[in-house]
Amino acid sequence: MSDIDYRGIALNGLWKNNPATVQLLGLCPLLAVTGSVVNALGLGLATMAVLMLSNLAVSLIRGFVTPAVRLPAFVMIIAAVVTVVEMVMQAYTFELYEILGIFIPLIVTNCAILGRADAFAAKHPPLPAMLDGMMMGAGFLVVLLLLGALRELVGEGTLLANMHLLFGDAARGWQITLIDDYRGFLVAILPPGAFLGLGLIIAGKNIIDKHLKDAARRRQPGDAAASRRVRTTGKVA
């Protein structure tokens, strides 16, 4: 494994195999906590940290765990990492910890994490495994942030409200009020808004993909119609 394609790993996590918009994994926290940017950022960072650490640990023990017991071992590792992250959040960002509530321990059940552990970290050395965790986490974080921003903007007319929950008192003035005297479009904050928003984001990504593919085909007229579908289910590569 000398020639690891680091660029490919990054591209895979951020765009081509994005856990939220392509694999559609971890939707429960994604839909539940993206009512505002600060909630999304908090959970996104926590998930990213868990992904990196669990991928690293899984990669380190990959030579010692037999395939038969690998899943329980992975789950134990992930659960331990999540507990650590939860305690850190409880210590340093207590208010946010209270707001996110059950969804922090529920990171354990985020399929994206177990999926990466089994599909990538268990087969690769520590450094690429950690990078993969970081990039998958970043891909997840970006979608969380996008959805959080979209819902906060449409629902409340603000951006970056309550950022002091995460960054301390210095961040109290970060709130941007885009529309003064906004009525508030409640549905965006309510659960249906999460589904509508995620649907729009996935649709947007598919449109961009289609344009990129068409552009690539126009540049290489010889390479005709190799149709590829965006995969939403099936084996995670």
Place this chain on the structure above:
Amino acid sequence: MNLISVTSPHTTGPSRTQRVMAQVLLATLPGLAVLCGLFGWGSLINVVWACAAALACEAAVLRLRGKPVGFHLADGSALVTAVLLALAIPPTAPWWLTLVGVGFAIIFAKQLYGGLGMNPFNPAMAGYVLLLISFPVDMTRWLPPFEAPDLATSLQLFLGRDHGIDALTGATPLDSLRTWAGDAAALAAQPALHGTFAGLGWEWVNLAFLAGGLWLLWRRVITWHIPAALLGALALCALPFWLHDSARFASPLFHLFSGAAMFGAFFIATDPVSAATSRTGRLIYAALIGVLIWVIRSFGGYPDAMAFAVLLLNLAAPTIDYYTQPRSYGHSKPKRGIGG
């Protein structure tokens, strides 16, 4: 002898969809007239504005989807959605409220699912529920009946200029019931609850929609199954509870002629796309809507429940259809079990 061989159908006429939609639109006229008589010009302004917005949204999405715009606009389904939604919105609604509701109904609830015939949910009710949960204050601001504001005031309200609106508004019969249920003396003192035979003003609205609905039945645009089962279930649920405790529960007559009961039974639940298809299926579908309406009106958080009940049963319609598939000639009835 040369005979021209043409396959059937041999008669031509305007598209069936177009005719059905036109008849539905005609049938809403009595209801619209009564709403205008009781609450002023607001409903008419809403209807006109909603129709314009619906046609614009529909045309825009059809263009995006690369469909023939004129052909699909001419079927009138967008107009029906717009009119039904506009009739459900309070006459005090500002322009943007109607626009948001109609836009969501046409773009999200109808076109994103594939257009007419493909939508699992009634578009008008999806738009209504979106507005109700997003803007509960604006969506519950009804005027007291028989005190219709003049055209100028209605236009000001439509343009969003706050015309001392809260001084104009009054509780609907269902609002009053929701607030004062359980207190016999307070109920007796609520003028909204004491019309000629049901809630004040709303009895006439419901009667007008009943008339329009019966005309639709006579024209065979709809069948009797859905309205009969819906209203029957609603009345049947209300009866024993009313007999048991009339201070807490309203009479069947009051339920049948309050809020959106007649409008929903004849115009909303009968939407052929989102309702169940078989006769048995339609009876079950509509009866469950009736039960849900009564349950939500009596115990739920909202005074009326037509939109929620219809959307919930839209969701159940495919399952109801699956279990009530009629036997086709020459075949035995399919066995349907859990997981079968």
